[in-house]
Amino acid sequence: MASTTTVHGKRSDIWYGPLLTLDILAGLAMVVAIWAGLFFAKEATNLAGDEQIAQRIFYFHMGCNITATLGFLISVIGSAGYLVRRTLVWDRIAQAGVEVGTIFGFGIMVTGAIWAKPTWNTYWTWDPRLTTATITILIYLAYMLFRNGMDNRHTRARFSAIYALFAFLSVPFTYLSARIFRSIHPVVFNGSNADAQGAFSIGPTMGQTLLITISCFTILFLALFFHRWRQLSLEARIADIREELYQ
Amino acid sequence: MSRDLLGGLLGEPVKMRTGGGFSAYMRKAFAVAAKDVRAELRAKEVASTMIVFGLLAVVIFGLAFDLRVPQSAMVVPGILWVIVLFAGVLGLHRSFGAEVDRDTLAGLLLAPVEPSAIYFGKLASNLLYLFLLELFVLPVILVMFDTNLFQFHILLALFLGTIGYAEVGTFFAALTANSRARESMLPVLLLPVMVPVFMAGVSLTAGILDGRPVSGLTTWLVILGVFDCIFFVAAYWIVDLIWDGI
Numbered sequence: 001m002a003s004t005t006t007v008h009g010k011r012s013d014i015w016y017g018p019l020l021t022l023d024i025l026a027g028l029a030m031v032v033a034i035w036a037g038l039f040f041a042k043e044a045t046n047l048a049g050d051e052q053i054a055q056r057i058f059y060f061h062m063g064c065n066i067t068a069t070l071g072f073l074i075s076v077i078g079s080a081g082y083l084v085r086r087t088l089v090w091d092r093i094a095q096a097g098v099e100v101g102t103i104f105g106f107g108i109m110v111t112g113a114i115w116a117k118p119t120w121n122t123y124w125t126w127d128p129r130l131t132t133a134t135i136t137i138l139i140y141l142a143y144m145l146f147r148n149g150m151d152n153r154h155t156r157a158r159f160s161a162i163y164a165l166f167a168f169l170s171v172p173f174t175y176l177s178a179r180i181f182r183s184i185h186p187v188v189f190n191g192s193n194a195d196a197q198g199a200f201s202i203g204p205t206m207g208q209t210l211l212i213t214i215s216c217f218t219i220l221f222l223a224l225f226f227h228r229w230r231q232l233s234l235e236a237r238i239a240d241i242r243e244e245l246y247q
Numbered sequence: 248m249s250r251d252l253l254g255g256l257l258g259e260p261v262k263m264r265t266g267g268g269f270s271a272y273m274r275k276a277f278a279v280a281a282k283d284v285r286a287e288l289r290a291k292e293v294a295s296t297m298i299v300f301g302l303l304a305v306v307i308f309g310l311a312f313d314l315r316v317p318q319s320a321m322v323v324p325g326i327l328w329v330i331v332l333f334a335g336v337l338g339l340h341r342s343f344g345a346e347v348d349r350d351t352l353a354g355l356l357l358a359p360v361e362p363s364a365i366y367f368g369k370l371a372s373n374l375l376y377l378f379l380l381e382l383f384v385l386p387v388i389l390v391m392f393d394t395n396l397f398q399f400h401i402l403l404a405l406f407l408g409t410i411g412y413a414e415v416g417t418f419f420a421a422l423t424a425n426s427r428a429r430e431s432m433l434p435v436l437l438l439p440v441m442v443p444v445f446m447a448g449v450s451l452t453a454g455i456l457d458g459r460p461v462s463g464l465t466t467w468l469v470i471l472g473v474f475d476c477i478f479f480v481a482a483y484w485i486v487d488l489i490w491d492g493i
Contacts, residue, residue, distance in 0.1 A: 083488065131442075138439040146436055149426035159422055162488055163436060166418065169481055173443035173474055180450075180466060 015230060019223075026223035029216035033063065036216075041209035050118040057115045059209055063217030064107030070221060071101020072136065076168055079161035088236060091157035094164060095147065096228040098140045100221060105137040128178035135174050139167045153239070275360040279368025283342070284375065293341045294376040301334040301384045309391040319392040324452035327396065328445050330384055331377070331409065332438065338376045339416040340433040342369045343424035352424065356490055366486045370417045377409045400455050400464065407471035408448045414478045415440055421489050447471050 037059035044055045078094025112130070113123040124130070143164055150156035287293055308326045316322050346352040355365060385396050396402075419437050423429040451467040 135439050135442050142435045142439060146423070146426065146432060149423075149428055149432055155425070158488065158491075159426070162485055163419075163422060166415075166481060166485065167436075167440050169477060170415075170440040170443060170474075173470065174446075177443045177446040177450075177470060180470075 019226065019230070022219075022223045022226065026220045029219040033059070033213045033216035036209045036212040040205065040212070042205045044206075054115050054118040057111050059213040060217075061108060061111040061115060062210060063213045064104045064111060066214050067217045067221040068101045068104035068108055068133075070218070071097045071099075071104060071225070072140070073097075074225070075101060075140075075164055079164040082157050082161045083165075086154075088153060088157055089233075091153075091161065092229055092232040092236065094161060096225050096232060098143055098164070099228055100224045102137060102140050102144070103224070104217075104221065105133065105140070108133055109137070126178065128175055131178035132171060132175040136171055139171075143167070153236075272361065272364055275364040276367040276371065279355075279360070279365050280371035280375075283369065283372035286345075287372070287376075293338045293345075294379055297334045297338040297376055297380045298383045300337055301330050301380050302387055304330045304334065305384060305387045305391055320394045320456050323388060323392050323394045323396070324449045324456060326392075327384070327388060327405075327452060328408070328448045331381065331405070332412065332441060332445065333434075334380055334384075335377055335409075335412055335416060336434045336437060338380075339373060339413075339420045339437075340423070340430055342373055342417060343420045344429055347424050347429075362487050362490050363483050366417060366421065366482065369421070370413055373413045373417050374409065377413055381405055381409065394456065396452070398455055400461060400468070401452050404448050404451045404468060404471060407468065407475055408444045411444045411471060411475045411478060412441060414475065414482055418478075418482045418486065421486070443474055444471060447474075 037056055041056065041059065043052050047055055074097030075094045078090045078092075078097055081090035082088075082094060116125070117123050143160060146163055147156055147160050150159060305326070308322070308330075312319065312322050312326075343352065346355055356362065358365075389395055389397070416433075416437055419433055419440075423432045423436065426432055447467040447470045451464050454464045454467075455461070
């Protein structure tokens with residue numbers, strides 16, 4: 001937890017320097033990601049016209065995808081950690097993971113919809129991945145609303161951890177059900193889908209670009225995550241102090 | 248057990264036996280369910296609301312789609328499952344919400360029974376209300392949409408789907424009972440988790456109504472069955488955590 005003391009009227013905070021560095025790094029990382037996605041990567045060979053240009057959004061789509069998944073994994077770990085250890089640190093990790101993960105989840109939706117229009121000629125389909133991603137984001141939006149409705153910090157932490165774990169159980173079922181429905185989403189990394197549309201193969205520069213953009217998005221994720229986590233820790237500290245004062 | 252049921256409904260006190268054993272556990276869960284059904288028979292506030300809402304929804308959907316859809320059988324699968332989900336939410340939140348409103352939840356939790364037995368008792372009474380709702384809604388759909396849903400596989404899917412819905416719904420009702428605005432919170436938490444059941448139910452109902460071969464549709468029944476089993480185990484395992492702070 002940050003220790004803030006007043007020295008000669010100046011605020012000193014041990015996290016100030018590291019976080020500022022991380023912020024600058026994240027800003028630079030976004031510049032690098034845009035450069036890599038738009039200029040460094042060579043054009044997809046088997047596509048033409050709008051599809052070829054639109055394919056470049058894939059790098060940002062994947063960047064959001066990896067970081068959103070990371071956020072949701074962190075939230076599951078935080079939820080399980082809270083139920084085992086019963087300390088609010090874990091709860092704050094879960095909350096920050098959900099909140100930052102949801103932002104990147106909206107990133108997946110927006111980039112995916114923009115990419116889908118030239119490639120699939122529609123913004124939206126009920127493809128398994130689209131369905132699962134949407135439902136997962138809705139579950140986490142519900143999670144955030146649910147947290148708002150409870151006042152006691154430990155009850156809130158326990159109930160939202162239980163909800164996160166319970167809701168997480170249904171995600172594979174959603175994917176499976178939607179998979180049996182139908183699928184036109186291209187499987188890029190393994191497996192082949194005969195009905196997939198808009199598929200392309202990963203060439204050498206594509207693999208490198210993907211690695212660069214995913215790393216850059218991860219740095220951005222970490223910066224946002226630590227800021228939110230620290231903010232929640234400070235909030236908890238204020239609540240503690242307030243409890244002491246008004247007792 | 249049938250004597251207990253009659254006694255429970257007539258208002259005789261249910262004998263509470265302490266001690267372990269599966270049959271003792273079942274009896275405790277049954278006592279909670281009998282209490283709920285007895286309260287419902289006297290107050291008539293949960294099942295009746297669900298049923299009236301369900302019938303109303305059939306009529307509203309009938310008005311909405313009349314003359315707009317070439318064949319009513321096209322929209323009936325969706326209508327059936329949407330009504331079950333939405334009317335179900337009305338009753339589910341009352342199962343624990345009523346206990347909180349009347350300040351009886353603490354009393355219920357102080358009873359010498361395992362928390363999971365309370366959960367299973369509530370689950371049983373909710374299942375009863377949901378099946379009752381379906382019993383009223385299916386014939387009305389038959390009349391309004393001229394679509395016969397009384398077919399073995401549709402009824403089986405409805406049976407399995409309702410069990411899964413009641414399991415998760417009762418669990419979330421317990422979870423939201425103490426939060427502010429629980430009436431609006433429960434559907435927001437519940438519906439995204441019920442998507443697999445909804446998709447499986449709608450696809451299977453549509454497949455049967457379209458006359459597709461049953462062999463290709465059994466996957467949906469398997470999904471519903473596995474969903475029921477996994478959430479049954481998960482609820483039994485996690486439900487103790489809900490009340491461990493009280």
